[in-house]
Amino acid sequence: KAGVTQTPRYLIKTRGQQVTLSCSPISGHRSVSWYQQTPGQGLQFLFEYFSETQRNKGNFPGRFSGRQFSNSRSEMNVSTLELGDSALYLCASSLGSPVPGTANTGELFFGEGSRLTVL
Amino acid sequence: AQSVTQPDIHITVSEGASLELRCNYSYGATPYLFWYVQSPGQGLQLLLKYFSGDTLVQGIKGFEAEFKRSQSSFNLRKPSVHWSDAAEYFCAVGALRESGYSTLTFGKGTMLLVSP
Numbered sequence: 001k002a003g004v005t006q007t008p009r010y011l012i013k014t015r016g017q018q019v020t021l022s023c024s025p026i027s028g029h030r031s032v033s034w035y036q037q038t039p040g041q042g043l044q045f046l047f048e049y050f051s052e053t054q055r056n057k058g059n060f061p062g063r064f065s066g067r068q069f070s071n072s073r074s075e076m077n078v079s080t081l082e083l084g085d086s087a088l089y090l091c092a093s094s095l096g097s098p099v100p101g102t103a104n105t106g107e108l109f110f111g112e113g114s115r116l117t118v119l
Numbered sequence: 120a121q122s123v124t125q126p127d128i129h130i131t132v133s134e135g136a137s138l139e140l141r142c143n144y145s146y147g148a149t150p151y152l153f154w155y156v157q158s159p160g161q162g163l164q165l166l167l168k169y170f171s172g173d174t175l176v177q178g179i180k181g182f183e184a185e186f187k188r189s190q191s192s193f194n195l196r197k198p199s200v201h202w203s204d205a206a207e208y209f210c211a212v213g214a215l216r217e218s219g220y221s222t223l224t225f226g227k228g229t230m231l232l233v234s235p
Binding site (some may be wrong): 001007033037041042044045056061092098100105106107108109110111112113115 | 162222
């Protein structure tokens with residue numbers, strides 16, 4: 001069973017540009033979450049999609065957006081890049097909210113991340 | 120809202136020695152708890168999880184964790200550390216709401232260094 005796949009793995013952009021990151025979840029997973037990881041702030045939640053609907057959003061500016069397609073693949077976009085957007089962006093998929101009494105405990109399965117450097 | 124505290128930013132352990140990484144959470148109801156490990160340049164890998172039942176849970180790579188409700192803790196332990204265990208470890212707490220929706224909140228991580 002293939003894991004979570006993120007593309008591209010590495011990219012370099014300059015301030016003011018925009019970037020789109022892609023995530024293919026594990027087959028059968030309908031929930032995709034995005035996290036930003038930086039040395040100073042740790043893992044910060046960006047947003048989560050389930051069946052093409054954004055269910056929750058973290059405390060990030062509107063420059064950060066995402067979407068999910070009917071095949072559960074997800075993209076996130078960052079517009080007007082700033083130096084502080086340099087980070088590892090992690091995508092995680094899951095079966096969705098945990099269901100007591102079942103094997104679904106809400107665990108996240110992470111991809112290897114997309115390393116974004118903004119110059 | 121739930122929160123997670125990992126009080127130790129760095130820990131150095133000699134190879135073969137025992138390990139305990141601390142995690143304290145804040146959440147009003149019964150949480151579900153996870154430990155993840157991240158090697159450099161990699162994503163996060165699940166070590167173990169607690170959802171309900173036995174408060175001592177076993178995970179992969181010889182790790183275990185104990186849920187202590189009275190102390191709001193979920194500390195990770197390993198009896199004998201191997202050099203390959205050097206990595207960053209993250210504790211996470213999830214919230215199961217009435218709507219059924221939940222998110223995971225992560226601690227800031229503990230970097231484990233293993234000395235020869």
